[in-house]
Amino acid sequence: MDKAAKTPMLEISVVSESVPHLRKGALKDFLKIMKATGRYIDKNYNRTLLTYTFANGSYIEFFSVDNEERVRGPRRNVLYMNEANNIRFDTYHQLAIRTSHEIWIDFNPSNEFWAHEELSEKDNSDVEWLTLTYKDNEALPQTIVEELEKARTKGFYNPLLPIDKLFNETNIKNQYWSNWWKVYGLGLLGALEGVIFSDWSKVKEIPNGAKLLGLGIDFGYTNDPTAIPALYQFNNEYYIDEVEYKTGMSNRNIARKLQKEGFTEQDKMVADSAEPKSIDEINSYGFYIEPASKGRDSIMFGIEVLQNHHFNITERSTNIIEEFRKYCWDVDKTGKKLNRPIDDYNHAMDALRYIGIEVLPHNVVSNSIENTEDILSRLNF
Numbered sequence: 236m237d238k239a240a241k242t243p244m245l246e247i248s249v250v251s252e253s254v255p256h257l258r259k260g261a262l263k264d265f266l267k268i269m270k271a272t273g274r275y276i277d278k279n280y281n282r283t284l285l286t287y288t289f290a291n292g293s294y295i296e297f298f299s300v301d302n303e304e305r306v307r308g309p310r311r312n313v314l315y316m317n318e319a320n321n322i323r324f325d326t327y328h329q330l331a332i333r334t335s336h337e338i339w340i341d342f343n344p345s346n347e348f349w350a351h352e353e354l355s356e357k358d359n360s361d362v363e364w365l366t367l368t369y370k371d372n373e374a375l376p377q378t379i380v381e382e383l384e385k386a387r388t389k390g391f392y393n394p395l396l397p398i399d400k401l402f403n404e405t406n407i408k409n410q411y412w413s414n415w416w417k418v419y420g421l422g423l424l425g426a427l428e429g430v431i432f433s434d435w436s437k438v439k440e441i442p443n444g445a446k447l448l449g450l451g452i453d454f455g456y457t458n459d460p461t462a463i464p465a466l467y468q469f470n471n472e473y474y475i476d477e478v479e480y481k482t483g484m485s486n487r488n489i490a491r492k493l494q495k496e497g498f499t500e501q502d503k504m505v506a507d508s509a510e511p512k513s514i515d516e517i518n519s520y521g522f523y524i525e526p527a528s529k530g531r532d533s534i535m536f537g538i539e540v541l542q543n544h545h546f547n548i549t550e551r552s553t554n555i556i557e558e559f560r561k562y563c564w565d566v567d568k569t570g571k572k573l574n575r576p577i578d579d580y581n582h583a584m585d586a587l588r589y590i591g592i593e594v595l596p597h598n599v600v601s602n603s604i605e606n607t608e609d610i611l612s613r614l615n616f
Contacts, residue, residue, distance in 0.1 A: 474546070476552055
């Protein structure tokens with residue numbers, strides 16, 4: 236706000252994952268602060284475009300990243316990305332290459348995400364990380380401070396220990412609240428609970444001589460990306476490489492991408508069976524894509540097949556890595572795990588299930604004769 240008011244003709248974009256998220260968060264805070272400081276002029280605020288224009292010609296626009304045209308639209312001077320851990324790296328990158336001056340992102344460090352790798356201070360001389368907590372917000376009401384600090388008491392037997400001793404296993408009273416305090420009280424990197432896949436590692440590239448086992452394809456378009464991971468085998472190890480992970484891909488573009496990467500009809504491909512027309516159209520370009528086998532509890536069945544193996548994921552596969560880090564069991568309002576995964580961070584996961592069920596060795600009973608409870612018991616759920 237100060238920068239816009241003091242610098243003429245500055246173009247600033249504030250983005251978030253959705254318009255409702257913007258209205259409840261960044262936009263609401265902006266209007267509240269503008270009014271509290273006596274700088275708000277009603278005629279300068281366009282409620283339709285969610286844009287506030289200052290007297291010197293500078294403006295701040297608010298929009299969501301689920302609007303593909305805005306993401307790939309006009310350039311700006313300054314970008315502010317709110318809760319960047321809810322936004323995918325490819326979206327950030329599209330906005331970043333259209334920003335000329337500076338970029339700010341904020342996030343709660345509930346778990347590692349793309350910024351920790353792509354924007355590390357070690358590898359980027361123009362990047363600076365700041366850790367801010369509730370103690371840095373002088374306007375925070377005391378009642379909220381007290382409520383926040385209750386988590387510290389709930390999480391630890393001795394909540395007054397220094398940080399280097401606070402998180403010793405013998406001092407943790409409650410795992411949920413200790414992790415909550417770590418993230419929201421101290422601003423430190425936490426650990427996402429209930430992650431489904433933990434047996435994986437990053438590698439530089441697919442080894443020379445690796446055998447292609449096949450590709451999985453999960454179709455998307457407007458909001459969801461089309462995800463195409465390739466699965467390889469080398470010396471009894473399994474490797475995953477990100478062939479494509481992108482929104483707005485037509486079937487023709489998918490076929491062209493596969494051709495460009497050198498894949499042919501001889502390569503095994505398995506895609507979402509809910510899209511038979513897409514499969515037929517891509518096959519008309521010279522491929523042989525099979526529809527995925529789906530049945531009762533096929534998601535749980537596929538998860539177990541994948542959990543039987545360790546995967547090496549190429550470092551360029553940033554979106555797949557993000558899904559491996561964030562794909563977790565769903566929970567109810569009390570925090571109790573449910574017998575299903577979350578319906579998010581699952582585009583590459585679904586594609587891997589499609590191909591994994593077909594080509595990976597496993598001793599899993601067919602999902603057509605097994606129920607969810609049997610599968611969950613073996614998943615140590």
